[in-house]
Amino acid sequence: MFDTGKVIAGLVIFVALVTFPIWGSLGGNAEKPKLVMPTNAEQCVESVEFMRANHMQLLDDWRQDVVRNGNRTYTSTNGTKFDMSLSATDKKSCTSCHTSKEQFCDACHNYASVTPYCWECHVEPKENI
Numbered sequence: 001m002f003d004t005g006k007v008i009a010g011l012v013i014f015v016a017l018v019t020f021p022i023w024g025s026l027g028g029n030a031e032k033p034k035l036v037m038p039t040n041a042e043q044c045v046e047s048v049e050f051m052r053a054n055h056m057q058l059l060d061d062w063r064q065d066v067v068r069n070g071n072r073t074y075t076s077t078n079g080t081k082f083d084m085s086l087s088a089t090d091k092k093s094c095t096s097c098h099t100s101k102e103q104f105c106d107a108c109h110n111y112a113s114v115t116p117y118c119w120e121c122h123v124e125p126k127e128n129i
Contacts, residue, residue, distance in 0.1 A: 033107035041097035045074065045082050059086070059118070086122050095125045 044051055046058070062084040065071045074082045085093040098104045101124065109116060 030111065033111045035107055036100055036103040038097035038099065038104075040099075043078075043080065044097070045076055045094075047077075056116070086118060087125060099125070101125050 046054075051058070062074060065074075066084050072084050074084045076082065083093045087093070087095050095101075105116075
């Protein structure tokens with residue numbers, strides 16, 4: 001019974017740590033990035049909603065298909081064919097439309113606190129603003 005103060009202090013610290021995600025975010029969220037969308041694009045590989053939710057899985061599937069099967073062409077759900085490439089700017093590929101890595105890719109990745117490993121193998125695009 002002589003350690004009542006230590007027990008209460010320990011419980012207060014425990015409750016504070018366990019509830020931190022709730023009261024720690026009361027100050028508001030970071031503002032979503034304002035992306036610079038491509039002006040030279042007719043359409044993206046898939047719908048905007050699909051790309052926001054699944055672009056990393058799509059790129060991972062592309063990598064597996066290109067490296068393991070030698071398939072370099074992706075057919076979207078609407079039947080349009082695209083080159084499975086991040087950096088082939090002369091064809092229908094990601095960086096042929098998304099010309100600014102800083103204003104498009106980095107803006108979202110920094111907001112989400114993720115570090116993609118795309119540029120460990122691919123040549124990082126030069127900014128074309």
